[in-house]
Amino acid sequence: MSGKAELTIKFIVVGGGIAGLAFVLEQYSDADVSKMSHGGIRLPPNVSKVLFHWGLERALRQVSVTSSAMEVEIYETGEYIGTHLWEAEVLRETGGDFLFLHHEGLRKVLYDAAIAAGAEVRAGTKVASVSGDGPHVTLTSGETLLADVIVGADGRSSVVQQAIVGKDVFDGAPYQSLFYNTTVPGELMRADPQLAPFFKKPVETMFVWLGNNRSAVAFRIGGKDEFALHLWVPPRQKGLSDDDCWGGGLDLKEMRRQLGECEPRLLKMTKLAATPSRVQVKMVPPIEDWVDKHGRMAIMGEAAHPLPAGSLQGGAMAVEDAAVFAKLFSHLRDKDQISTFLHAFQDLREDRCASVVHTEQCNLYFQMLPAGPQQEQRDQDMRAKTAQGESVFGGGEASEQWEQLKELWGYDAEDEADDWWVKWGLLRERAKQRSLDMEAEMHAARLSSLRMRA
CATH class of the missing domain: 3.30.9.30 (D-Amino Acid Oxidase; Chain A, domain 2)
Known part of the structure; x- marks a missing residue:
């Protein structure tokens, strides 16, 4: 999916959901996961283009339909308010499509891709504890698994999140x-x-x-x-x-x-x-630390940035995380880079995810406006647009919602990771190499001086 790194290391990914695309520990059996992979999921262009780039377009097309329009009604009465067509030019610029599919279908596509890439999936395996010290995972069976990096992709009430943050952030938030x-x-x-x-x-x-x-x-x-x-x-x-x-x-x-x-x-x-x-x-407040103090353990997906349930970008953020993570580690040449890459992952994703979470919260509020002046104005604006033969998102507050969507969809996770490597990663490596070269020169000079004295 990304270029192969010069150095091969072992990852343990806790959680078998959308974000868990490598060595996976999943506490639920295949039958349990089938129950949990319930209902439909929407994949906006910012994530479908990543999956297409990974070579999964054909598999996705077989289990999805491509959306072209949205029709809006009033919940209480069924009154038709209007329609919005996804702009073909916008979709072309994003490089992806808006797909509808079953959650189970998406998970199977990702599962098959992970197996083909060499991942080992251990279903029915429950994690008791994790630690970035020596990095290891202890299972409820008593078995201990060792790795170079532990990734927590185990959802909102994440075991890995609790090990890093010290508490269950999601469980403690009001709903x-x-x-x-x-x-x-x-x-x-x-x-x-x-x-x-x-x-x-x-x-x-x-x-x-x-x-x-x-x-x-x-x-x-x-x-x-x-x-x-x-x-x-x-x-x-x-x-x-x-x-x-x-x-x-x-x-x-x-x-x-x-x-x-x-x-x-x-x-x-x-x-x-x-x-x-x-x-x-x-509505969960931002999580401050995604990486543990040892620099060998990190969280991603819902474990790092929980979105309101049912959000359009829920699955998308998990895949974007995986894309950035994979791109960064494709440049791995030395284990000393691991901590740098994990912190770079948070730096690259933190603002983007916080922005998306805020947008999804606003979208949900927009959909569920309590009856009153603001709700009446929203509906009147959309009715007026429809009467004029325009899209329901052609102006006013609704237009702002649509502009935010376009910005979200145009984001390219892999490009962001590549930019970081060019601007910062290579500079770090060159500075590190210069330091090593200077140390080598100084060491050689000392040896030469000792030989002359002898």
Whole structure:
């Protein structure tokens, strides 16, 4: 995927999700992961172009559809507000496409690529503790694994994160809403007169419902005859558990009760849906340290920069992390560089990820605006644009949202890593080499002086 380094070292990547693309320790069995890889996922151009560059375009095309439009409705009534077409020129400039697929399909593409690249995947392996001192991982079985670098790609409540930071950052943050992720069989939707029109629209259309403290997104899943359904709703009534639940054990009636006032089509979709997963939506403050004090252990993906659940850029940030990480370590020639590369990884990714997290928080707030003047103005602006034959994101606050998306999509993770190497990495290496050369010259001079005295 990136150029091969002169020096080969051993990585242990804790976590078998999207970010874990090397030697993987995954606490869940293959069957458990299948349950957790639930529902649809959206891949924006900034990540699809990275995966294409890695040689995965053909595999991705087989399990995805390419999005070309977004249709906006009102959550409570189903009123059509307008449509936005992804601008072909913008997509060409980004070098990628906007893809819809099943989370399980994406994971399989990455899994197959990791195996082909020589990674060893150990499913059903639970990590008890990690340390950057000598770097090692201790499993609950008592087995100890040694490596040169440990990477924590083990999600929000990360074991590696806790070892570096000293606490579970995600668990300690308050949550504001709940996210449900499920799928609806296409066969059942086509059999319903109200839902069948979803399949008569272009397959590439994404549907977004804007509601009072609620929102929904739906889209066709590539490779499967299913519709993905994402729901953001308020917390449940006091006294009822809102713990994360990854497939199984959740009652569909509970999800429907959380819908509140909603249009008939959404209600019907939830009645036909598969058992959902449920995740707390949290706004987590930035994590200060991604690298441990020994400079041999780092976190990436959700372990380093948790996004609100269901975010468009959730999977994208994990892949961008992996791309930057791989590019940096493709220049490895000496183990002394490891700490430098890990800290460079955080330096390169920290601001970008913080910006994306903020944007995703704003996007979710925009979708779930409470009923009131701001919400009314948002809807009026979008209706006016539609009446004028323009995109719903043609001006005002909505236009700002779209401009932010274009900036996000134009980012190239691998270029950023290459720029760092040219501007800073090579300078460091040259300075280090000059220092070594000077030491060698001084040593040679001392030896020559000693010989003359003798």
